[in-house]
Amino acid sequence: MARRVFVRPPPLVRDFAIALVVVLLLAWVAEWAAARTWVDVRTQPLEFTSGALTVATPLTQEISVVERAGAHELARIELAGHWFDRPAPEAVLAQIFEVGTTAPLSKATGRAGASVGTIDFEFGRLELLPKRAYELRLSPGEHIERVPFAPLVRVRARLGARAAAETDTEPRLRHEFDIVCASDEWSGFVLPMPAGAANSARFAVRGADEQAPLRSGTFAVAAGLGRHAFAAFDPLPDSRGRRYSIELGFDQPAALWSGRRGIAHAQLHGTRGPSPNLRALRRAGTEFGPLDLVLRAEGGSPTRPRGVREWVGLVLLALLFACALAATRRIG
Amino acid sequence: MARLAFPPVLGQALIVKERSAWAWVALVALLHGLCWHALLPAWQGEDEPWHYEFAELVSRGHLPSGGGDVRAEDFERNPQALCEILRRFPTVERAEAAELQRDIAASMDRARWTERVDFAPRIAAPSSYDGYAPGYNAANQPPLAYLLTGAWIAMLGGPTPEARLARARVLSLVWFIGTCIAIYAAARAWLELEASALAAGLSAALLPAHARAAACVTNDTLAVLLGALACLCVARVATSARPRTWFAVLLAVVAAGAATKTTTAIWLLAPAVAGAFMPAAARGARVTWIALGLGASAALGALAFGLWASHHSPALPASLDAAAGRLERGLGGASWLDLGSTLVGRTGWNTRGFPRAVELTLLASILVLAVGFVRTLPWRENRAPALFCAVAVAAQVLLVASRGVGSARYLMPALAPMCVLVALALRGWPGGTRVTTRLWVGALAGYAVLFGVWVLWSGQWLVVSS
Numbered sequence: 001m002a003r004r005v006f007v008r009p010p011p012l013v014r015d016f017a018i019a020l021v022v023v024l025l026l027a028w029v030a031e032w033a034a035a036r037t038w039v040d041v042r043t044q045p046l047e048f049t050s051g052a053l054t055v056a057t058p059l060t061q062e063i064s065v066v067e068r069a070g071a072h073e074l075a076r077i078e079l080a081g082h083w084f085d086r087p088a089p090e091a092v093l094a095q096i097f098e099v100g101t102t103a104p105l106s107k108a109t110g111r112a113g114a115s116v117g118t119i120d121f122e123f124g125r126l127e128l129l130p131k132r133a134y135e136l137r138l139s140p141g142e143h144i145e146r147v148p149f150a151p152l153v154r155v156r157a158r159l160g161a162r163a164a165a166e167t168d169t170e171p172r173l174r175h176e177f178d179i180v181c182a183s184d185e186w187s188g189f190v191l192p193m194p195a196g197a198a199n200s201a202r203f204a205v206r207g208a209d210e211q212a213p214l215r216s217g218t219f220a221v222a223a224g225l226g227r228h229a230f231a232a233f234d235p236l237p238d239s240r241g242r243r244y245s246i247e248l249g250f251d252q253p254a255a256l257w258s259g260r261r262g263i264a265h266a267q268l269h270g271t272r273g274p275s276p277n278l279r280a281l282r283r284a285g286t287e288f289g290p291l292d293l294v295l296r297a298e299g300g301s302p303t304r305p306r307g308v309r310e311w312v313g314l315v316l317l318a319l320l321f322a323c324a325l326a327a328t329r330r331i332g
Numbered sequence: 333m334a335r336l337a338f339p340p341v342l343g344q345a346l347i348v349k350e351r352s353a354w355a356w357v358a359l360v361a362l363l364h365g366l367c368w369h370a371l372l373p374a375w376q377g378e379d380e381p382w383h384y385e386f387a388e389l390v391s392r393g394h395l396p397s398g399g400g401d402v403r404a405e406d407f408e409r410n411p412q413a414l415c416e417i418l419r420r421f422p423t424v425e426r427a428e429a430a431e432l433q434r435d436i437a438a439s440m441d442r443a444r445w446t447e448r449v450d451f452a453p454r455i456a457a458p459s460s461y462d463g464y465a466p467g468y469n470a471a472n473q474p475p476l477a478y479l480l481t482g483a484w485i486a487m488l489g490g491p492t493p494e495a496r497l498a499r500a501r502v503l504s505l506v507w508f509i510g511t512c513i514a515i516y517a518a519a520r521a522w523l524e525l526e527a528s529a530l531a532a533g534l535s536a537a538l539l540p541a542h543a544r545a546a547a548c549v550t551n552d553t554l555a556v557l558l559g560a561l562a563c564l565c566v567a568r569v570a571t572s573a574r575p576r577t578w579f580a581v582l583l584a585v586v587a588a589g590a591a592t593k594t595t596t597a598i599w600l601l602a603p604a605v606a607g608a609f610m611p612a613a614a615r616g617a618r619v620t621w622i623a624l625g626l627g628a629s630a631a632l633g634a635l636a637f638g639l640w641a642s643h644h645s646p647a648l649p650a651s652l653d654a655a656a657g658r659l660e661r662g663l664g665g666a667s668w669l670d671l672g673s674t675l676v677g678r679t680g681w682n683t684r685g686f687p688r689a690v691e692l693t694l695l696a697s698i699l700v701l702a703v704g705f706v707r708t709l710p711w712r713e714n715r716a717p718a719l720f721c722a723v724a725v726a727a728q729v730l731l732v733a734s735r736g737v738g739s740a741r742y743l744m745p746a747l748a749p750m751c752v753l754v755a756l757a758l759r760g761w762p763g764g765t766r767v768t769t770r771l772w773v774g775a776l777a778g779y780a781v782l783f784g785v786w787v788l789w790s791g792q793w794l795v796v797s798s
Contacts, residue, residue: 023785030790310789313370317784320363320538324777327356327534328770331527 011329016322023318053092053147058139093141094121099133109141198222201250203231208243221250353526354516357533361512364537364780365505365546371788374443374494377501377548378681378741381436381461382470383478384497384549385417388432390482391496394421396475413461416471420643437461439493449681470551472644476591477551497549504553508546511553512537514560515748519755521567522717531758531769532751536560538776540677540783541740542747551593552741558589559745562599563724563752570609570716582606583628589745590636594647596745598727600636603628605720647735658736671738677783682739684791686783694779704760704768705753718756721749 008014053059089110096105108121140147199221204213215233236244375381390396397420417429440446440461461468470478484503490496516533523529536542545553565582569575582602589596607625610618640648649655661667670682672695678685685691708714728746735742743750758768 019781023781026782026785027789030786309370313367313789314785316363316367316370317781320360320367320784321777321781323356323363324360324534324538324773324780327353327360327530328773330353330356331530331766331769 012322012326015325016319019321020315020318023314023321027314053138053140054145055140058137060138061136089119091141091144091147092119093139094123095137095139096123096126097135097137099135104137105134197252199250199252201231201248203249204247205233205236206245206247208245213247214244353530354513354533357512357516357530357537358509360534361509361537361543361546362505364543365508367784368543368547368788369498369501369505371784372544372547372679373448374497375440375445376443376448376679376681377544377550379468379470380497380549381440382413382468383473383481383551384493384500385432385436386420386470386473386475386478387481387485387500387549388493388496389417389421389424389429390478391485392428394423396420396471396478397422413469413471416469420471433461435493437464439497440464443494448679449683472646473551474591474593474639474643474645476588477554477593480554481549500549501547504548504550505546507553507557508543511542511557511560511747514557514564515751518560518564518567518748519752521564521571522721522752523714523755523759525759525765527765527769528755528759531765531772532748532755534773535751535754535776536747538773538780539747540780540787541675542744543780544677544679545741545744550741552595552744555589555593555596556744556747558585558592559596559599560748561585562589562596562602563721563748566602566606566609566720567717569606570611575610579603579606579610579625583632586632587635590632590639593745594636594640594645595728595731595742597636598724598731598746600633601629601727603632609716609720655734659734661736662733662738667733667736667738669738671732671740671743674738674740675743677787679787679791685787697775701754701757704757707760708756714756714759717752721752721756724749725753 009017089112092110093107094110095107097103098105106123106126108123110119110121112119200218201221202216202218204216206213214236217231217233219231377383386396414426414429414433417433418424418426421429446464481500481503485496485500488496488499488502490499512533515536516529519532520526520529523532542556545556562582562585565578565585568578569582572578586596586599586602589599604622604625607621607623607628610621637648649658669688673685673688673691674682676686676691676694686694705718709718725746728743732738732742754772755769758772759765761768
């Protein structure tokens with residue numbers, strides 16, 4: 001009677017099979033490791049429609065990631081955005097509700113986050129159940145009427161010192177630029193600044209084609225890395241869609257920039273040559289987006305949208321490994 | 333007794349015993365490139381929207397020019413990226429350029445670009461992608477890569493920006509594979525031993541920081557290919573029976589490199605070096621060839637500088653003070669860390685990757701290779717390629733430092749000499765070239781897989797939104 005005998009698979013097939021198992025294991029471990037860290041729910045950025053949190057107009061945000069990913073313990077929420085440094089983060093109250101209910105499951109008072117412009121809320125261990133809808137509600141704390149906030153002004157680099165000065169290393173004392181406001185009640189701005197010494201500045205906000213400032217004031221800039229200049233003023237009503245100019249006068253030379261490192265440099269030299277006068281131009285049309293705010297909740301597991309393409313990518317990685325080994329087998 | 337073979341479908345399809353080594357390099361490069369094509373979302377190549385825009389305009393029949401002045405009132409009214417494009421493309425109407433920028437911005441929004449790039453502002457699709465990243469543009473880049481990509485897009489077409497982008501990326505894959513083969517050939521010419529050539533070619537194919545270029549629309553990919561071809565030409569001038577032909581090819585390659593990107597600048601010196609490498613039989617007068625090479629380098633350098641200046645290249649410093657400031661930044665610790673970090677590999681426009689400790693550990697492999705390389709220095713037959721490649725890599729590193737921003741993609745035009753040095757280093761380690769090469773390639777393949785899963789697959793895809 002004939003016996004059936006299995007022979008060894010070719011080395012390439014064997015390597016591919018082993019690599020595929022390793023790749024899938026790695027993918028599983030990567031997912032598991034990601035579940036241990038922050039769950040980023042920035043996919044639903046918070047959209048502010050006014051220039052302040054008030055008791056009557058709190059900000060609410062559904063936490064859909066929790067709903068999809070199953071039961072979790074929500075430990076901490078971080079709001080990363082650009083807020084006024086006045087009033088203090090303690091003025092903001094965060095509450096978690098089950099949608100449709102009025103009693104909060106938990107509440108936490110804000111405290112300064114790890115970096116400029118972030119506020120942390122510690123909830124303790126709060127269990128959130130699957131297939132339930134929850135929402136986060138931000139409002140002023142007790143005995144506080146209103147918490148102003150500021151959209152981030154993304155300053156064009158060539159408005160900054162590097163673009164406007166004679167050399168890259170010669171920051172200017174004065175900056176002036178135009179913006180189109182996207183807030184209903186514009187009440188301040190935040191300007192990203194590179195590292196530098198402490199500084200202070202005067203600002204004046206004018207309407208388009210107006211000479212007299214609508215709002216003016218002073219603000220301080222702390223020394224160090226990742227600085228931001230915060231300027232707050234009384235809200236300008238019906239400001240959305242209107243054009244304003246901002247004039248800044250620093251006591252010490254200062255640069256303003258945004259975006260990744262190096263762009264200021266590229267920006268300057270991208271406009272030099274035949275148009276040297278462009279350095280002195282003011283910029284129009286800088287847009288205000290919604291407040292650059294990030295909501296991240298600790299705990300839970302990320303559920304990522306995987307399609308056929310991504311799984312094919314994993315299989316290709318395994319095949320790549322097997323073929324690389326096969327290529328070295330040529331060497332003997 | 334009946335023997336039941338292992339299911340032969342895969343085995344017979346994939347096993348070809350006598351396949352030549354360069355084909356294996358090409359196969360590995362193809363697979364790695366395809367991995368990136370599968371796993372890298374749209375617009376996640378660094379600066380890809382701007383590169384694509386340039387090529388897309390070419391595909392519509394517009395040709396770039398050096399660019400003239402821009403009127404002040406245009407800058408007052410329009411986003412800067414739009415002004416730069418209008419300056420570069422005199423035949424483009426403002427409405428068409430603005431619409432293209434809106435389309436690309438909308439596509440970036442659909443691809444959830446802002447959620448994958450950590451420095452990005454969290455805004456809805458702006459009217460121009462200037463709102464995503466103010467002032468970015470590719471309009472001041474030399475035109476060759478865009479002319480080729482534009483022709484490619486015109487040939488393949490596509491109904492949506494996403495589809496056209498995906499097809500344009502295929503050309504980058506072709507260039508990537510060509511680069512790996514050229515590096516294999518250069519190492520084969522310099523080092524002769526097939527194991528070393530395979531080590532060089534597979535190093536290029538398996539390095540994630542290089543493979544990323546296979547799936548991005550960018551002029552970097554062509555610049556790396558031309559750098560590899562220039563290295564191959566120099567090697568062939570020194571070793572081939574037809575050195576004059578290779579010298580002529582070298583001139584064309586170097587000129588093409590200058591018309592592609594400023595990061596290929598070190599290869600402007602290649603004709604001078606090749607003149608010195610000319611073998612005795614073809615020398616005629618040794619001094620003549622050296623003088624010819626120097627003259628060619630000088631002429632090409634002058635042409636390149638003129639081209640870059642006319643395109644307002646950001647790589648050219650505006651003054652000596654500015655150059656000194658850039659060099660100071662480029663030699664700083666932060667710049668070196670960024671260079672190392674991006675050489676290990678990052679995604680999300682360099683915002684996501686391995687933790688810093690892991691990156692530093694992986695970079696330590698360079699020290700291991702360096703020890704092997706030092707051990708080969710006394711070997712007489714390796715001196716010429718070792719010296720040439722070491723100087724080329726050092727020059728490229730200096731070029732990156734002079735730019736003031738440490739990024740591995742600026743280093744990649746010297747990938748070929750880097751890989752030849754790796755192959756040399758593997759020769760220097762005890763155990764024999766074959767053993768060290770197999771270990772190295774196995775480790776590099778494992779690293780490519782780890783990066784692909786951990787950083788690319790896990791890091792680029794998003795938390796569910798609804």
